[in-house]
Amino acid sequence: MYRDRVRLPSLLEKVMSAEQAAALIEDGMTVGMSGFTRAGEAKAVPRALAERARQQPLKISLMTGASLGNDLDKQLTEAGVLARRMPFQVDSTLRKAINDGTVMFIDQHLSETVEQLRNHQLKLPDIAVIEAVAITEQGHIVPTTSVGNSASFAIFAKRVIVEINLAHNANLEGLHDIYIPTYRPTRTPIPLTRVEDRIGLGAIPIPAEKIAAIVISNQPDSPSTVLPPDSETQAIADHLIDFFKGEVATGRMSNNLGPLQAGIGSIANAVMCGLIESPFEGLTMYSEVLQDSTFDLFDAGKLSFASGSSITLSARRNAEVFGNLEKYKDRLVLRPQEISNHPEVVRRLGIIGINTALEFDLYGNVNSTHVGGTRMMNGIGGSGDFARNAHLAVFVTKSIAKGGAISSVVPMVSHVDHTEHDVDILVTEQGLADLRGLAPRERARAIIDNCVHPDFRGPLNDYFERACTRGGHTPHILREAMEWHINLEETGRMLAAV
C-alpha cells in the first residue's frame, strides 16, 4: 500500500506507529511541523503527541509554516503541549490561550522565520515532522499540499519524522519547487524573474539517515470555509476592478495587471471571483495560498499561471482539482514560503497585494491582527511581506461590523501592523481611496469621502477637522484618539449616538 511511496528501501524499517514516532518528541524540545493555511500539516503525530501529553504532561515550542487544520492546534492547546508557538495560527482555542498569556505566541512576517533560524536567532528545531506524498530513491521528501517552512525545518532539524499521507494523490509529486537561499556572506540573488520559473528541486534534500521515523496516515486536509460573495464583498470587488480598469486605461498597468497576491478570506475571494467577469486576460498569481478562486480563474481561461506555497480548497473543489490535477499541473507551482513571500521577489515582480484589514485609520495605518488593540486574532501572516514591497498594496474590509456597532475606519487604529508608508489603496463596500502620492491630510480626506460608512462619516469628519485646527503633519486629538475603541470596550458600541 505504501511501498511505492517510500522509494528508498532502506527506510522501510523506519515505518512505525504515530505513537512510537511521537515518543521521539521530548519535553522542552523545539519542533518544526509542516502545514500552511490548513494544508499539508502533519496529522497523525501531533494528534498522538496530544494524546500522550494528556497522560504524561510535556511542553514544546512549536513552529509551523502557518495555520494547521484538523483541529490540531486545538488538541495541542487543550493537552497543554504548547509553551511557545510561531509564526501564525487561526484556531479559536489556541487564540484564547494566546490572549490569556498561557501560550507565548511570536507573530512573524511569514518570510522571516527560516531566515532567523538560518542565522541562529531562533532556536533550531530538534525534530521536524513533515507530511509527504512520497520519499524518493535518494531519501528526499516530497511535500503534499503545502511547502511552507517544511524544507528548512527538515534541513535544520537533527531528526525528521515523515508522515506519508495516503489520502493525498500521489501525482502531487512534481508540483513543488524547493529553493533554499545560500548562506551569507556569499549569498547570491534568487534567480526567479518570472512567476512560472522553477529554480529548485522537486523534493526536500536531506540525508536519508536523518529520517528517524515514517508514519503512514490517511486523512484529508480540512476543507476551506470561505463564504461566497455577498453584496458587500461584491461591491468591494467591483470598486477594485473598476480601479484596475482605470490603471489599464491610463497605461499604468497592462491588461494582465501583473502578478496577483490575495490573502485568505471571503473578501479576497470575492475580489478574485470578480476577475472572472472582468476584461483582463492572461492573469498570473504569485501568492501564498491558492484557493477555490484560483481554479475558478483557470477554468474561466483567465489565469495563465499560479505560484503559491499551499493549496486550500473547499470540500466541493478538493475532489475536482486533485482528482484532475494533470489538467492544472503545468500551470502550478508550490514554493517554500520564504520564496513565495520573499521581499526580493515581491519587489522584482511588482506584485499587486490584496489583504484584509481588521480596521484602518484616517491616515491609512492598518491593524491586521489585534481586536481592540490587545487581543490577537490570527497573526500578520504574509500581509507585511507583500504590502511593503508590492507594486500596489491594497487593503480591503467591510466599512462596519457587528451590525453597525463597529466602524472599520477609526480616528486612530488601536494597533499598527502596516504603517501609512506601506498602504496604497483602501477599499470598503462604500468605495476606494487611492492614497498614492498623498500627504496625511489628503489621505484623510480621500478615506473619509470614499471608505467610511455614512453612519460614521460625520463623526469622523468632525474629529479630523477639529484635529486639523490643532496642527501637525498628522493631526490628532490624543485625548479622543482611542475613544471609539474605549466606547466599544465599555458599551459594545463605538459611538453611543449611532
Place this chain on the structure above:
Amino acid sequence: MYRDRVRLPSLLEKVMSAEQAAALIEDGMTVGMSGFTRAGEAKAVPRALAERARQQPLKISLMTGASLGNDLDKQLTEAGVLARRMPFQVDSTLRKAINDGTVMFIDQHLSETVEQLRNHQLKLPDIAVIEAVAITEQGHIVPTTSVGNSASFAIFAKRVIVEINLAHNANLEGLHDIYIPTYRPTRTPIPLTRVEDRIGLGAIPIPAEKIAAIVISNQPDSPSTVLPPDSETQAIADHLIDFFKGEVATGRMSNNLGPLQAGIGSIANAVMCGLIESPFEGLTMYSEVLQDSTFDLFDAGKLSFASGSSITLSARRNAEVFGNLEKYKDRLVLRPQEISNHPEVVRRLGIIGINTALEFDLYGNVNSTHVGGTRMMNGIGGSGDFARNAHLAVFVTKSIAKGGAISSVVPMVSHVDHTEHDVDILVTEQGLADLRGLAPRERARAIIDNCVHPDFRGPLNDYFERACTRGGHTPHILREAMEWHINLEETGRMLAAV
C-alpha cells in the same frame, strides 16, 4: 576655469546664469533636485528660484534624494515655492510649514520614491536640477558628494539643469556607481552580492540634448553638525558593542560583524566611534550616509570598505577627506539611494541597521518621526528600508529627554513607523533589550528591565502589570495608553509626580 568640467564641447553653449536657468522652472511644475543628507544638492538654481518667487509667486512640487543643505529648504519655504515636498527633510522652517499644513509633505521610504516614479504612481519631474563635478564627453552627468535620486530624476525628467560646482574636488569622479533596475515585467536581479561590488556606470547616462542649462557654481556643502559622544551616547555604544561581542562569542556573527548601516545623528555616530576601540576587524559599511566616523574607522584600520549614497562631513573632516580622497577612493562607492537602501540587497547582505528612535513602547513599536503623535520631525528616511530586512534591526535612543520631563519608553507610542515585527534590539544608556524570538509580554519585561530610566520604571511596570490582568496577546489599558503623551501636551511633563 570650467571648460575641463564640461567635456562635451557642444554643451558649452548651454552655460547660463542661475537666474536664467531657474526661469525654466514654471509655476505648477514637478521638480527633482539632487541632494541627500545635505550633501550634493544643487545650490545656485534653487536659491535663484526662491529669489524670483519673492517677486513673482510660483509653486512647485519638489522631490529630492533626502535633505538639502545651505538653508535651501528654508529659503524655498519662506518664498512660498513649495506646494508639495518629498521624501525627507530636516529644516526647521519647512518643518513648521509641514506641521501647519501649508506644505504637503509625503514621508516615504527612501528606496521607494523612484520605484513609484518608474511605475507612474507619482508624477514624473518636468525638470531635474542636478549638481555635478563634470559632464563627460558623452554628455553624462558625474554627481558630487551624493547620488541620492539624481540618476532617476535626470532619466525621467524632460529637461535637466546641471550645476557644475567648482567647490567640489574634480577627483570625486570615479566614486559613483550608477545602477538602475530594469523595467518590469522583465526585471532581473540586482547583481550586487558584496558591499564592494561595482555594478553600474560612473556617470548618469542621459541623452546630451536633454541638458537644457548648465550653471557654474562655487559653494561648499553645509558641514555636518554631529555632536561628539557624551556619557549617555557612549553608554549606548558600549551596550551595543558588548552585545556584538556576545554574538561573535556564540558564533552568531563573525568578527567583522557583517555590513553596518548607521543613521544620521549623534547616537549612531557614537556607536560607530565606539567600534574604533573594539576588537572587531575588517568591518564594512553598506549605509546611506557616510559620516566622519566612516573615515575615523578607515584611519584606525578597522574598516575595509564603505558603500553609501552620500558623504556628509564636519568642517574639520571635509578638507582632510576630500583633500586626500585618493587615500580612500578604492575603498569607497556612492550609489543611488534605491540601491543603497534596496530591500533585495539589504536582505541578501544581512545588514546590521542602527537607527535612532524618537520613542518606543513596551512592546517594541518605534516612533521615528512624529513628536506627540502629530508633529513631523524629519521623516522616516531609510530606517524602514533597513529595519524590515536587516539581519539585526537596532534602534537607539536616550531613555529620557528634556531633563527628565519625557520618557523615551512609553506605554504606547503616539505614532508607529516600525512595528514590533521589525524591531530586534533596543538600546538606551540604561541597557539593551534583545527581543528576538520573544512574545509581546516577554518583550515588555525585557524592555522594562533593561531600557527604561529608573524614574519611569515603576510607573511603566505598574501599567504593564495592570494591563496583563486584563488579558490579551499585547496587553494594554486603552483608557491610559496615551496618558503620558496627553500629560506632556497639557503640563510639559509625562508624569506629574516625577
